[in-house]
Amino acid sequence: MAKKPISFVLNGQDTSVFVEQGGNLLDELRRTVGDLSPKFGCGQGTCGACTVLINGEPQLSCLVLAERVEGQRIDTNGGLAEGPDLHPLQKAFVEGFAAQCGFCSSGMLMAAKALLDRNASPSRDEIAEAISGNLCRCTGYEPIIDAIVVAAENMRRRTT
Amino acid sequence: MSIEVKSFDTLRQASEVLGGSAQYIAGGTLLMRKVNYGDQSFNQLVQSTDPALKQIQSQGDEILIGAGVTMSEIMQHPQLQFLGEVARSVGGPAIRNMATIGGNLFAPRPYGDMATALLALDANLHWASGQQQSLEQFLERSDAARDIVHSISVRQPPTGAFQYLKVSRVKPKGVSLLTVAVLLNRENGRTGNVRIAFGGMAPEPRRAMAAEQALQGASLDESGIQRCLAACTEGMAPADDSLASSWYRNEVAPVYLKRLLLQRS
């Protein structure tokens, strides 16, 4: 089956690739584009390790038909850091020990970013809700919620 | 058998190629899993960019919702507030950005929370072929015709008349162990017209007719709802699965129905 050419904006960069028909966005990002930050954990939408933002909204890239992102804006954890500097969320994850094995981190960070983009000072419940589609087997979630609280504080301070 | 994807401008065109080895893909939250896991029963995906899929229109107290409207879009729409709680109970945030109301009507248990709510609300389906059908009729027949749901119409319930409860094991959210939705009109302190729908208590969302009848004209208190509770699992066929046994579901269904009925009064 012929591959299809598509173009989209990945982490601010124009990107054009040929994708497999029926291929999912996760595979194409990883194997074709080479952005390895989203991870395969289940291929069925239950784990959240493949979470990316499509036009600013979190979606599960393993369940997105790759050709559907033609012309869309995609953000992944691969583009979250500001050059050599960590994003405040990434920094808070480091300092708060919110990553252990690291496999859920990229998806978790994108879910958190989508939340903070909408809501600069979320409650702990709102944070728990925002990451409820992202599983973590190491931390027990509390350090992750703590880190997001801290990141939100730091980001508010930065903008004011 | 690699997959071939076909796109159509209108739903009607798309519906014409369905059947055999072609499947319609909406949000893809269920279908893409099958693709990823190599399901051998189909090798074509059919999609459509028909703008009708995304429409939300109201005519009087009836609202027409395009089948491609997502759970997140329902949550954000001012006229769909009565469904907001239902939409919020589906999946996590990412799933809600993808999952459509139309796809939910076809979701096997333990899914179909929105379908359960829509069954209690007596929603109607509008098919791409132009046919109309009540959701109840659609759910009853087992051999789903190969057509595409174009939109869903539902009457806005009077304030406070619609109640919804989803029971799941994982907090803050998980799949449904069972789901209850009740539409209850009140006449002089007694119950008037009632519709009670259960999700997770049968292969498809199902009305608890005997319980509805028993509630007709009853007073909404412990003793008034007794007969309704006793009858609520009549005709149900809950599953034995990894979430719960059918025994457990039968035991707790009346408990949750009671909480739902009494919390309102």
Added chain:
Amino acid sequence: MSRVEFRKDLFADERSDDLNEVGKPTIRQDIIGHVRGTTRFYDDHLFDGLLHMRCVRSPHHHARIRNINVSGAESMPGVRRIVMPSDVPNNLNTLLSLIGFGRDDEPLLSSAKVAYKGEPVCAVIADTERQARDAVAAIKVDWEVLPHVLDVEQAIQPDAPVVNETYPNNLFDYGRFDHQKLRFGDVHSAMQRADKIVEGQYQMSPIEQAPMETCGAIAAPETNERIVCHTATQALFFSLGTTAKLLDVPSSRLHFIGGTVGGGFGGKVDSITEPMAVLGALLTGKPVKFHWDREEEMQVGAPRGAERWVIRDGVMNDGSIIAREFTGYFDCGAYTRLSSYAIQKGVGHLPGPYTIPNVAANVYCVYTNRTPATAMRGFGITGVDFAIESHMDKVAEAVGMNPIELRIHNAYRDGDMKAHRRVAKNTALIECCQVAAQKSNWQLGPQYASASSLRDGGSTERAAIPETAVDMVGKIGERRSSSIAASPAQGTERVPAGQASELLSPLPLQHADMQIEPSRVGHTVKATAPLANAAGAPPPAATAHRETTQPPATQVSTPVSQQSPVSPPESLPASSTGSYQQPPRDQPAASPPEAPAVKPYEPQERFNKGMNRPGAARHLINRRRR
């Protein structure tokens, strides 16, 4: 921000707190890569022309393979190779063979029969994952379905189907016995003295480790005939050794790269994906990825096995537990993997962190037609700890005591002798209980609030190895033979107090450095006997060495009972005759025995829970939870 509380006030003089790193929180070195998404997990190594390998798996719990028809699959688009069991050079292995423990019992791909649902029988290598899946679906296996057994106690009945031909009794062999024994003191006579007997049964379910990253490996040919393998393994050299053995390649040809694990929790030691991927690379000369999808991870990924425990305690009214019996059944699934070893570790942990002078345990490693079990956090310990701590609550209720006080009352203290004959050191249960009580606002009586692990332990009584009743019940194969009932078992003995009883040491020491200092243990291994074996191949588990040695003289004052080792037994009750576990009448009936100076010990009732006595009740807990 850390939620960890460091209780530096406890045992402050046992450590120095002026170290730069040890004892202080530190930022893990790999976390920057994790949060940037730049950490390379095994699947983050990209290879041009990567091929994908997937298995054909059994839909049955137990079935013979009559025929595998691959003709349809071979010619499908993208298919490079069908891998059959005959492609595996050395297709039988057991994980622990690398340390000489147990017999090879598991094929990489099964050719004759399958013994659990999901067991692989052949594999496809194709250009894309989808093509591999399509070809797998096109392979037709002709199955002859066999009766299966899923319950541990049913599996050890004489008529149960044989799960694993290497262990035809459906039990792993421990030395001469079909179970792991622990004997310390004399539980039976202590039970008779006890004010109360408290019995409980505990059943765990299998638990999947469910790491976020599923198990997988990518293998690719390198220069110099070597194969590089990127893997998710938790046990790099284990995986390397296993691959070398199964594929019969020198380990020098294998270049394994790992250490970056997307969650393991014990579920990534079984070394299955690595030999598969390397085999694929050897057969195709191309980079090959073999990984489990989530469904495979859940279905065939080895879980923490289910355990069933029966605990029986003899308790005094003041809460002192004076005797504790265990019968344990580990459901190891169809193949041994690590269960045999988990049991040894679990039995070393009995009777939990409590000083109990009389302990006995029979623990069975049972083969069933379930997914093979393996390690999970707290290897060998967590399941039985759940049972023990549940049982402690039950005991507390039975004697009307505060459950935390009951634990403190029975807790081991520094210097106490544990049932596996080592002296307890660095104990901290009491302090844990006190902190837990404090955190949960649970009142403790003054003597419990002020108790300490450092005090009251190691008294002559608490440090002693008691006189111990041992037996030969449960020899390998007995359980399955139909003539069990008639033949009496071999002797019951008393091992005098202060002695190490029986030491089964299937493994010789590899190096003199490994000799444990006598002062650290309750028993020592004589330098001569077991070491003699060290030069040759590791002995099979069955060649156990029996060692009886004195503990260091300082540890135990010679107990009185050593001079007069047996207590006069009651006469044998008639009720226990007719069982193969009947205590011995070792003298031939024809010539009346000379009366021994001291009559041999004959307990009234043997510790024999879970033994397969005809007509005896078993601990069957096979009611469905509904």
